Amino acid sequence: MGPIDYLVVEYPGKSPTGEALPYLVDLVDQGLIRILDLVFVRKDPDGSVAAIDMADLSQDRSTSLAVFEGANSGLLGQDDIKEAGKAIDPGSTAAIAMYENRWAAPLARALRRSGARLVAVGRIPVQDVIAALDSAEAAAAATRP
Known part of the structure; x- marks a missing residue:
């Protein structure tokens, strides 16, 4: 198995539009990720906080969530849903996804076979990377003649 990640995506004051769904399906179709759990909450x-039936979200939309019906490994529990609910604003809808990074599985197997062990892991928020790049660019521009 590859590393397992989760994400909580909030739609402030509304329901998902379905615009991102084809990109998620593409990641699955390419074998890059495997959706273990996908839950929508309001x-x-x-x-x-309560779970929303996917069928209720996909009605009157051109993009159906039916492809993810049954994506329920049992790893994402009611306590996790309540915890995710703390992160979203009242009146909002959120998608909670737990997924395996299948692209990393061969690397993980090779590392285990070679005796390596994971000692740290992290994620840098994209907003922080953009801000750092903008700052570096501004500093470089300020030193140019």
Whole structure:
């Protein structure tokens, strides 16, 4: 197995449009990721969080979520849904996805066979990378004659 990641994507004050769905399907079709769990939740104005049926989200949309129906490994539990609900604003909908990075599985197997061990892992938010690149570019421009 490759490394397992999760993400919570909030749609403030609305439901997902489905615009990103073809890109997710493409990642799966290419074998880069495998969706283990995909859950949609709604946070009511009173703060309560509840799962939403995918069929309710995909009605009246050209893009169907049917391809992900049954994406339920059991790893993502009610406690995880409640925890994700803390991160989203009242009146919003969110998608919670847990996925395997299948592209990394051969590397992970080779590392294990060679006796390597993972000692650190992390992710740098893209906004931080963009800000750092912009800053470096501005500093370089300031030193040019």
